[in-house]
Amino acid sequence: MEPLPLDFYSQDVDAVARSLLGVTLTVDGIGGPIVETEAYDAADPASHSFVGRTARNAAMFGPVGHAYVYRIYGLHQCLNIVCGTPGSAVLIRAIEPRHGIEIMRERRGIGMATASLCGGPGRLCAALSIDKAFDGVPLSQPPFLLTRGSHPEDVVAGPRIGISRAEDRARRYGLPRSPWLSRPFPENLPQRSK
Numbered sequence: 459m460e461p462l463p464l465d466f467y468s469q470d471v472d473a474v475a476r477s478l479l480g481v482t483l484t485v486d487g488i489g490g491p492i493v494e495t496e497a498y499d500a501a502d503p504a505s506h507s508f509v510g511r512t513a514r515n516a517a518m519f520g521p522v523g524h525a526y527v528y529r530i531y532g533l534h535q536c537l538n539i540v541c542g543t544p545g546s547a548v549l550i551r552a553i554e555p556r557h558g559i560e561i562m563r564e565r566r567g568i569g570m571a572t573a574s575l576c577g578g579p580g581r582l583c584a585a586l587s588i589d590k591a592f593d594g595v596p597l598s599q600p601p602f603l604l605t606r607g608s609h610p611e612d613v614v615a616g617p618r619i620g621i622s623r624a625e626d627r628a629r630r631y632g633l634p635r636s637p638w639l640s641r642p643f644p645e646n647l648p649q650r651s652k
Contacts, residue, residue, distance in 0.1 A: 462604045467522035467539065471497045471546035474539070475631045480610045483553055485586040486601040490556030490576070494632040494639050496618045498538075500545030503623040507545030517594045519544045525602070527593040534580025537588050539597060551619070551630070552577045554638045555585065562586075578640040616643045
């Protein structure tokens, strides 16, 4: 399996967010297909980059195809992929746990239901053991591996989760019937081809 080419990440952030669905993300061989993403850019009031470059968001202004990792609520890490124009990144919200499920369970807590392992950015990072040390790291090199998977037939776009600005923008992308989403999409959203 070859990693995604660097020019994949040079696309518009919304195109990358949609195109990442079905791509397999692993860290040291642990992971699975991406089923949910969110898009952010410097013109978006909900984005960390909206205020310009800071020490916290510097990776968002760095090379495409690199990780932007930050902590929320003082507890959870979030993995983003830098892409498109400076200040753009895609938040990886959920994956289907497929490779190394037992290791993910150990990291998240023994007996954890499989559907809960990687449903949400904080859970995903805990299951894959991603922390702030990965901020700015290229995703084209170990321990990361992102490879093309099956192309989903239907993708849905809806409002993002957990933001207080620009809530109405449909920049959350996902596979509508996936049991591994962080939260189901509303039933009435139109489906579109990837």
